[in-house]
Amino acid sequence: MKNEQFLRNDQFNFIKRQIQRLVNGHGTVNDAHVLNALESLSIEKVLDLFTELSDAQKEFLNKMVEIEDKESAEKYIGDLEQYIIPFNPPSEQKLKKLFPKVKKLKLPTEGLGYNKMTYLSYDDLGTKKRYIITPSQKGMIGLSGIFEETNVKQICAICNRLTNVGMFLTKTKGETVGTYTKKGNYICRDAEDCNHHLVGLDKMYEFVSNVK
Structure with missing residues (x-):
C-alpha cells in the first residue's frame, strides 16, 4: 500500500x-x-x-x-x-486571523509533535492564557481562555479521562449589552498527553460548543 x-x-x-x-x-x-x-x-x-x-x-x-x-x-x-495525517501547523498570519482580538499574540514554540496531534494547544505564561486551535463542526477555529492549574484529578472535557487537569475559563458576551458570562471546563494540563488519549471528536465538538 x-x-x-x-x-x-x-x-x-x-x-x-x-x-x-x-x-x-x-x-x-x-x-x-x-x-x-x-x-x-x-x-x-x-x-x-x-x-x-x-x-x-x-x-x-x-x-x-x-x-x-x-x-x-x-x-x-x-x-x-506512517498513515497518520499530521496536524497542519498554522502560519503567524493564520493565527492572527484565528485570534483577531488578541493584540500581542504569543506564538507556539517550535518542536511540537504535529504528527500525533488532533488539536494544537499552547500557553502564554505571562498572561496565564491558553490558546487552542481545534477542529470543529465548522472547520478549524481558535479558542482562548485563562488557564488555571489545579492539584486535582477530574475528567478532561476533551479526552474524557480522569487525569491531572486545569480550569480553562472563557468569557462570552451575555444577552444584555455590557454583560459577560464566564464558563469553566476542566481540561488536561498536558495537552500533548491529551492528544495521545483522544479517541474521537465528539467530546471535542461538545467542548467547542460549550466554550463558544
Whole structure:
C-alpha cells in the first residue's frame, strides 16, 4: 500500500486501544470462539471509523486481527503510524486571523509533535492564557481562555479521562449589552498527553460548543 495518509490522530489512538484489547484477550482467554468474537468486534469498530477506504487500506486494517502478542502489536502500530495525517501547523498570519482580538499574540514554540496531534494547544505564561486551535463542526477555529492549574484529578472535557487537569475559563458576551458570562471546563494540563488519549471528536465538538 502506498504511504497515503488516511488516519486522523484520534482514529490512530482508537485503533491502538483495540489492539491492546486484542493483546489482553490473547493473554487471558483460551476459548477460540471468544477470541474470534473479540477479533470480529474489534475490526468492526475500527472499520466503522471510516466512511471510505481503498481496498489496500481495508486490507491493511484487517491485518490487526492477526495480532496476538505485544511484539506483533508494536510492529503493527509502528507500521500504522506512517498513515497518520499530521496536524497542519498554522502560519503567524493564520493565527492572527484565528485570534483577531488578541493584540500581542504569543506564538507556539517550535518542536511540537504535529504528527500525533488532533488539536494544537499552547500557553502564554505571562498572561496565564491558553490558546487552542481545534477542529470543529465548522472547520478549524481558535479558542482562548485563562488557564488555571489545579492539584486535582477530574475528567478532561476533551479526552474524557480522569487525569491531572486545569480550569480553562472563557468569557462570552451575555444577552444584555455590557454583560459577560464566564464558563469553566476542566481540561488536561498536558495537552500533548491529551492528544495521545483522544479517541474521537465528539467530546471535542461538545467542548467547542460549550466554550463558544
